[in-house]
Amino acid sequence: MTQKKDMGKILRQFGLVIVALIIIVFMSFTSDVFLTSQNIINILRQISINGILAVGMTFVILTGGIDLSVGSVVAITGVIVGSLLKDGTNWFIASLAALAISMVCGAINGWLIAYVGFQPFIATLSTMTIGRGFAQVYSNGKPYIISDPSFKVIGQGYFLGIPVPIILLVIFCVLGLVVLSMTTFGRYVFAIGGNKSAAKLSGVRTQRVQLMVYVLSSICAWMVGLILAARISSGQPTAGESYEMDAIAATAIGGTSMNGGIGSLTGTICGFVILGLLQNSMNLMNINSFWQQIVKGLLIIIAVFLDMRTKGKKN
Amino acid sequence: MAGKYVLEATGIAKSFSGVTVLDGAELCIEPGELHALMGENGAGKSTLMKIIMGIYTKDAGKVVLDGKEVEFKSARDALDAGISMIHQELSPIPEMTVAENVFLGREQKKFKGLPFVDKKELNRKTQELLKEYDLDQFISPTMKMKDLNIAQIQMMEIIKAVSYNSKVIIMDEPTSSLSEKETETLFRIIDSLRKKNVGIIYISHRMEEVFQLADRVSVLRDGQFIGCVKVAEASREQLINMMVGRELEGGYPHNTAKKGDVVLELKDFTRKGVFENVNLKVHAGEILGMAGLVGAGRSEVMKALVGYDPLDSGEIYLEGQKITIKHPNDAVKHHIVMASEDRKELGLVLCRSIKENVSLQNFDKLSKGSFIQKLKERKMAGEYTEKMATKMNGIDDLVSSLSGGNQQKVVLAKCLLSEPKVLIMDEPTRGIDVGAKAAIYNIMVGLANQGIAIIMISSEMPELIGMSDRIIVMSGGQVKGELEGAEAQSQQTIMNLAFGGE
Ligand SMILES: Nc1ncnc2c1ncn2[C@@H]1O[C@H](COP(=O)(O)OP(=O)(O)OP(=O)(O)O)[C@@H](O)[C@H]1O
Ligand SMILES: [Mg+2]
Numbered sequence: 001m002t003q004k005k006d007m008g009k010i011l012r013q014f015g016l017v018i019v020a021l022i023i024i025v026f027m028s029f030t031s032d033v034f035l036t037s038q039n040i041i042n043i044l045r046q047i048s049i050n051g052i053l054a055v056g057m058t059f060v061i062l063t064g065g066i067d068l069s070v071g072s073v074v075a076i077t078g079v080i081v082g083s084l085l086k087d088g089t090n091w092f093i094a095s096l097a098a099l100a101i102s103m104v105c106g107a108i109n110g111w112l113i114a115y116v117g118f119q120p121f122i123a124t125l126s127t128m129t130i131g132r133g134f135a136q137v138y139s140n141g142k143p144y145i146i147s148d149p150s151f152k153v154i155g156q157g158y159f160l161g162i163p164v165p166i167i168l169l170v171i172f173c174v175l176g177l178v179v180l181s182m183t184t185f186g187r188y189v190f191a192i193g194g195n196k197s198a199a200k201l202s203g204v205r206t207q208r209v210q211l212m213v214y215v216l217s218s219i220c221a222w223m224v225g226l227i228l229a230a231r232i233s234s235g236q237p238t239a240g241e242s243y244e245m246d247a248i249a250a251t252a253i254g255g256t257s258m259n260g261g262i263g264s265l266t267g268t269i270c271g272f273v274i275l276g277l278l279q280n281s282m283n284l285m286n287i288n289s290f291w292q293q294i295v296k297g298l299l300i301i302i303a304v305f306l307d308m309r310t311k312g313k314k315n
Numbered sequence: 316m317a318g319k320y321v322l323e324a325t326g327i328a329k330s331f332s333g334v335t336v337l338d339g340a341e342l343c344i345e346p347g348e349l350h351a352l353m354g355e356n357g358a359g360k361s362t363l364m365k366i367i368m369g370i371y372t373k374d375a376g377k378v379v380l381d382g383k384e385v386e387f388k389s390a391r392d393a394l395d396a397g398i399s400m401i402h403q404e405l406s407p408i409p410e411m412t413v414a415e416n417v418f419l420g421r422e423q424k425k426f427k428g429l430p431f432v433d434k435k436e437l438n439r440k441t442q443e444l445l446k447e448y449d450l451d452q453f454i455s456p457t458m459k460m461k462d463l464n465i466a467q468i469q470m471m472e473i474i475k476a477v478s479y480n481s482k483v484i485i486m487d488e489p490t491s492s493l494s495e496k497e498t499e500t501l502f503r504i505i506d507s508l509r510k511k512n513v514g515i516i517y518i519s520h521r522m523e524e525v526f527q528l529a530d531r532v533s534v535l536r537d538g539q540f541i542g543c544v545k546v547a548e549a550s551r552e553q554l555i556n557m558m559v560g561r562e563l564e565g566g567y568p569h570n571t572a573k574k575g576d577v578v579l580e581l582k583d584f585t586r587k588g589v590f591e592n593v594n595l596k597v598h599a600g601e602i603l604g605m606a607g608l609v610g611a612g613r614s615e616v617m618k619a620l621v622g623y624d625p626l627d628s629g630e631i632y633l634e635g636q637k638i639t640i641k642h643p644n645d646a647v648k649h650h651i652v653m654a655s656e657d658r659k660e661l662g663l664v665l666c667r668s669i670k671e672n673v674s675l676q677n678f679d680k681l682s683k684g685s686f687i688q689k690l691k692e693r694k695m696a697g698e699y700t701e702k703m704a705t706k707m708n709g710i711d712d713l714v715s716s717l718s719g720g721n722q723q724k725v726v727l728a729k730c731l732l733s734e735p736k737v738l739i740m741d742e743p744t745r746g747i748d749v750g751a752k753a754a755i756y757n758i759m760v761g762l763a764n765q766g767i768a769i770i771m772i773s774s775e776m777p778e779l780i781g782m783s784d785r786i787i788v789m790s791g792g793q794v795k796g797e798l799e800g801a802e803a804q805s806q807q808t809i810m811n812l813a814f815g816g817e
Contacts, residue, residue, distance in 0.1 A: 183685045184678045191675050194664035201623050201661045202676035202729070203647035261666045 015306060016254070016270035023277045031284045039280070041163060047276035048165035049224050051269070053247035054254075055176040056220030058268045059213045061251050062180075064193040064260025065120035067214060069109060070221040070247060072131030073102050074240030077225025079135050081151070082144025082235020091151035099222050105131060106218025110211030124214075128244070135237040144235040155230025165227045172220065176265050189213060193260025249296065250275055253303040274299070320379075321346045321514045322398070322483050324367055327376035329359075329538075331716070334708060336362050340376070341540040342533055344483060344514040349505065351525045351546070352518045354535035354558055355748040356720025357706035360518050361403055363535070364485050368393045368400050381482070391420070399476040403487035403518070403719045403746065404659060407468050409461035414441035416460050417475045444474050448500055465492045465657055466609035473501060483514045488719065490524060491745045492656070494609040494774040495810070502528070520720070520748050522551055523777070534558055559750045567781030568756050572763040574784070575599030576634070579651070579737045579768055581620065584629035589615045590792035593629070597737065597768040602759060604783025605772040606809050612792040613772045614656060617739045621646040621653045623661075633736070647676055652733045654726050656741035656772070662726040663714050670696040670710040673729045680732070699728040704754055719746045727755065731762075738762060741772045756782060776806050788812035 027034040053070050060067045077098040084094035105127060112123040146152065157164045180186040188209045191199040200206045224243070229235045254271035256263025278299065282292050322344040329337040337359045344350050354360050365371045367378055369387025377384050380396060387393045390400070407416060414437040441456035454467055463471065469492045476484055490498050505528065508515060519525055525532060526546060534541040534557040541557045577596050584593040590612040597603045605613045618624040620631065622640040631638050633649055640646050646653070655661035663672050673696040674681050681692045696710045703724040707717060714722055723746055730738060740759075744752045759769055759782065773779045779786060786798045788809055795812040802808055 182687060182689075184682050184687060185685060187671060187675060187678070187687065190667055190671070191664050194666045195660075197661050198664050199675065201621070201643050201653065201655060203642075203644040204675065205642065205644055261664065 016267065016274060016303075020270065020274050020277060023274070023281055027277075027281050027284070031281075033284055034281070039284075041166075043276050043280045044166045044169075045163055046280065047272055048163075048169040049227065050243070050246045050250060050275065051169045051272045052172045052220050052224050052227075053243055054250040054268050054272045055172050055265065056217035057244070057247040058176070058251050058254070058256055058263065058265050059180070059189055060120075060217050061248070061256050061258060062189050062193045062260055062263055063210055063213050064196070065113060065210070065213070066124060066248065066258075067109065067217045068121070068124040068244045069105065069128040069131055070217060070224075071240035071243040072128045072135065073105050073218050073221035074225040074228060074243060075135040075237055076105065076131055076138075077102055077222050078229040078235035078239045079139040079144060079237050080235070081226065081229055082146055083139070085146050085148050085151060085235075086144050091148050094151070095226055098225065099219070102218045102222035102225070103215050106215035107211065109218070110214035113214065114207040114210035132237075132241075139235070139237045141237060143237070146229060146233045146235060152230045152233060155227045155232070165231070168223060168227065172223065173265070173269055180265050185209065185212070190261055193257075193262075195261070246272075246275065249300050252300055255303075255307045271303075319345055321381060322367070322516075323379040324363070325376055325379075327363060327366055327378075328374045329362055329366060329371060330374060335538060337366070337373075337538040339539055340535060341543075342367075342516070343543070344516060345530075346482070346514050347509050347512040348530040349509065349515045349517055349528050351529035351532040352516055352535065353520070353525065353532055353554060355706075355750055356724075356746075357718040358535040358558075358748075359538040360535055361487055361718060362538075364400060364487055364516070364518070367485070368398060394479055394481070397479075397482035398485065399479040399481040399483075400485040401472050401476045401487060401489050403491075405465070405468050405472060405492075407460040407463075407471070409459065411460050412456065413445075413454055413458050413460065413463070413471060414438045414456035416471060417441050417444065417478060444478055448474060448504060450474070450500070464610055466494060466497050469493055470497055470500070473504065477504060477508065481513065483516065484508065485516045485518075487518045488520070488746055489517075490519065490521065492609075492742070494607075495776065495813075496608055520746065520752070521775070522554070522749070525554075526551070536560060555749055558748070567778070568753075568760045570600075570602050570760050570763050570782070570784055572600030572760070572766070574601050575766055577632075578634055580632040581616075582630040582632070584616055584619065585627050586615065586619055586625065587627050588792075590619075590789075593789075593792075593794055595787055595794065597770055599766040599768055600763045601784050602763055602769045602771060602782055604779045604786040604803075605770060605789065606776075606779055606786050607789035607813050609774065611789040611813065613789050614741050615792075616789075617653055617741060617770065617772065618655075621651060621739065623653075647733060648679075650734060650736040651739070652676070652730045652735045652737075653739040654730045654741060654743060656745060658722050658726050663722060665715040666713065668711050669700060669705070669707060669714055669717070669725055672714050672725055673699060673710075673732060676729050677732045695732060696728075699732050700725060702731070702758075703728050704751060720748055720751060723747055724751065727758075731758075735762075735767055737768045737770065739770045739772075742774065743771060744773075744775070744778060776809070779809070780804055780806065790815045 033039050057067060080098045080101055081094045084097060085091060109124050109127055112118040113120050154164055159167055188199065188204045191204060192206050192209055196206050228239055250271035251268050253274060254267030256267060278295065279292065282295065320343045324342045327337050327340040340359060340363050342352065342363065352360050362371065366373045368390050369392050370390055385396060418437050438456040442451065445451040445454055450470060454463065473489060489501060493501065505515060517529060529546045531543055531545050532549060532554060533543040536558060575598055578599050580596045582594055585591050593616050607613050615624065619626040622642045622645055631640060638649055659665065670692065674692050681688055681695060700710060705721050705724040707721065714725055744755055747755060763769055771782060783803060786803045786809060787794055788796045790813055798808060
C-alpha cells in the first residue's frame with residue numbers, strides 16, 4: 001500500500017511530464033520547424049529566464065511567502081551593470097556590484113517580512129514599485145547600450161556548443177535541488193511553510209531562514225538581469241516587467257501550494273518547461289498573444305485543479 | 316415509535332488509500348444516554364465519528380437516525396438533521412470574534428434576504444450562552460479567537476456544538492485540554508443535555524470520567540467493534556482488556572531514580588502581566604510536577620524558559636552555570652527541550668512526514684555540516700517512533716494522517732531524540748490511550764533514571780500526584796506553594812493552592 005501511494009506521487013510528477021510529451025509529439029507532427037535544433041535552442045533560451053526566477057520563487061512560496069519584486073530587481077541589475085560598463089568598469093566587477101545591490105533588495109524584503117512582520121505580498125509589492133521607480137530614476141528612463149563583448153557572452157555566448165544561459169539555468173536548478181532536498185536549510189524552508197511556530201519551538205531560526213529565502217530569490221533575479229542585459233545588449237529600466245507572474249505560474253503549475261509547506265522543485269521545473277513549450281508552440285502556430293494569455297491562465301487552473309484531485313483533497 | 320435508538324451505526328467500514336481503518340464498526344445510542352466510546356490511539360474512533368457526521372464517506376454499512384437511514388454529504392447536513400460534534404482537533408479561525416465563530420454559517424441576517432449580518436444580535440445571543448455556562452467573566456463575545464487560550468477555545472467549541480440544539484452530540488476528547496474547573500462546567504452542561512433527552516457520544520481515554528459519566532461503553536479495537544457494556548456492570552480491568560486485548564498493569568510506576576544535583580534553576584522569572592518572580596529548581600533524576608488551573612501561567616513560564624516567548628527579567632542556571640536563552644535554538648543546544656501541549660500549533664508540522672518532524676529539532680546529530688545524513692535520519696526516526704509504539708504505516712506518512720494520540724507520540728519521539736538534560740512535558744499524555752500512557756510513564760521513569768530532569772505540567776490530578784516527586788503549584792502567574800512527600804499526595808492541598816489559597 002505504500003507502493004500505491006508512491007504510484008500516486010509518481011503519477012502526479014509524470015502527469016506534468018506527460019503533458020509536456022503530448023505538446024512535443026503534437027508539435028512535431030504539425031510543424032516542421034518545431035524539432036529543428038534552432039527552435040529547441042530557442043525554447044531553452046526562453047525557458048532559462050523564467051526558469052531561474054522560478055527556482056528562487058519556489059523557495060519563497062514554500063515558506064508560505066511570495067516575491068513580487070523579482071522583475072524590478074532584473075531591471076535594477078540591468079541599469080546598474082549598463083551604467084558601470086558605460087563608464088568602462090570591468091564586466092566582472094560591474095556584475096558583482098549589481099549582485100550586492102540585488103542582495104540588499106532581497107534583504108529588505110526579508111527584513112520587512114521576517115523581522116517587522118509585513119505580509120509578503122504587501123512588502124514585495126512595495127519593493128517592486130520602489131525598485132522599478134529606482135531603475136527609472138537611476139537611468140533617467142533611458143536604456144544603457146552595452147558593447148562589452150566579454151559581458152555579452154553571458155547572454156549570447158556558447159560553452160561547448162551550448163548557449164550560456166541554458167548552462168546557467170541547469171546550474172541554478174541543480175543547486176536548488178541539492179539545497180532543497182539534501183540540506184537542513186531545505187528542511188527548514190518546508191517546515192516554516194508548514195508551521196512556523198512549531199519550527200521555531202524546534203529550534204529553527206525562522207526569521208533568519210525567511211530572510212535568506214528572499215535574498216536567494218533576489219540572487220536568481222540578478223542572474224536573470226545579467227542574462228537579459230547581455231542578450232539584448234542594453235540595460236533597460238523597463239526590463240523584466242511582470243516576470244514575477246510567469247515565475248509564480250510555473251511554481252503553481254508544478255504543484256507547490258501557495259500556503260507553503262508542500263511542493264517540489266522538480267514540479268516547478270516541469271512547470272516552466274511546459275509554459276515554455278506552450279508559448280513556443282503557439283508562436284509557431286501564429287496564435288496571437290492575447291489568446292496566448294488566455295491559454296496560459298487556463299493551464300494554471302487545470303494544473304492546480306488536477307493537483308488538488310490527485311492529492312485527494314476529497315476524503 | 317421507531318425503535319429505542321436515536322442513532323444507530325452498523326457494519327461501518329472505511330479504508331484510506333488501501334489501509335483498512337474501520338471494519339464492522341458499530342454504535343447504537345439511546346436518547347438521553349451518555350455513551351462512551353473507547354479504544355486505543357488509532358482504533359478508529361474519530362474516523363467513525365467523522366463518518367457519522369458526513370465528513371468522510373463510508374465504504375460500507377449504514378447509519379440510521381430516528382429510524383431513517385441517512386447519508387450525509389457534509390457536516391452541514393448532519394447539523395441540520397440534528398447531530399453536532401466537538402472535534403478532537405480544534406480549528407478556530409483566529410481573526411474571528413467569539414460570536415462570529417459560534418454562529419459561523421448560521422448568522423442572523425439584518426434584513427431578510429440581504430447579506431448583512433446583525434452583529435448586535437449575534438453578540439447578544441453569544442453573551443447569553445456565555446452567561447448560561449458561567450464563562451462571561453473570562454470571555455466576551457467580541458474577543459478574537461486568537462486571544463483565547465486552548466482551554467477557552469475548547470469551551471467555545473463545546474458551547475457551539477450545544478447551541479445547535481441537536482438530538483445527538485458527539486464529543487471527541489472534550490476534556491483533554493481542560494483543567495478541573497472547566498471540566499466541571501462541561502459536566503454540568505452534560506447533565507442538562509441529558510435532561511433534555513439528548514444522546515451523547517463521549518470519546519475519552521480517561522477511565523475515571525467514563526465511570527463517572529457514562530451509561531454504556533462501546534469499545535473499538537483496530538477498527539472492529541469489540542462490544543458494548545453497561546458501565547454499572549463493567550470493571551476497569553474488563554474495559555482495558557477489551558481495548559488492548561490483554562491484561563495491563565494499572566497504577567503509576569514509582570520513580571526509583573536517585574535524586575542528583577540541581578540541573579536547572581530559574582531565578583525571579585518575570586514576564587509582565589503573565590507571570591511574576593517565579594523561582595524553581597529541578598534535580599537530576601527528578602520528576603517535578605507543575606499544578607495549577609489552565610491560565611495559571613505554567614506553560615507560559617516554560618515557553619519563556621525555552622526562548623519561545625520573551626522574558627522581561629530572570630536568570631537561568633544550568634548545572635550551576637548561568638546561561639542565556641534568547642531563542643529555542645539556544646535551548647535545544649543546551650539540551651532543554653519542550654513537548655508542547657498544543658501539538659497542532661507548536662508541536663508538529665502537520666503537512667510533512669513523521670520522519671521530517673522527528674528530525675527537525677535534531678540536525679546537530681543527523682547532519683554533517685549543512686547536509687542531512689539521510690540513512691541515519693531514517694534509522695533514528697524509525698527507532699524513536701517505534702520506541703513510542705506509534706501506530707503508523709511508515710515514517711514517510713504525513714503526520715496529518717495520524718490519529719491524535721499518535722501525533723502526540725511523534726512529538727515525544729522528537730524530544731527524546733534531542734537527548735534532553737531537562738525535558739519539559741506539557742500535558743504529555745493528552746489524548747493518549749491507556750496502553751501508551753503506561754508506556755510514557757515508564758519512559759519518564761526510565762529517563763529520570765538516566766539522570767534527566769523532568770518538568771511535567773499536567774491538569775490530570777491523579778497523574779500529577781502519581782508521577783511527581785515534588786509538585787509546584789501556580790496560580791495567577793505566581794508560585795503558590797511547593798509540596799513534597801505526603802503533602803504532594805493530597806489533591807485537597809493542591810487544589811486549594813491552585814485556586815489561589817495560601
Ligand atoms: N485522512 C486520513 N488518511 C489516512 N489515514 C488516516 C486518516 N485519518 C485517520 N487515518 C488513520 O486511521 C486510523 C484511525 O484514526 P482515528 O483518528 O480514527 O483514531 P482514534 O481512534 O480517534 O485515535 P486517538 O485516540 O489517537 O484519537 C489511524 O491509524 C490513522 O492513521
Ligand atoms: Mg481521535
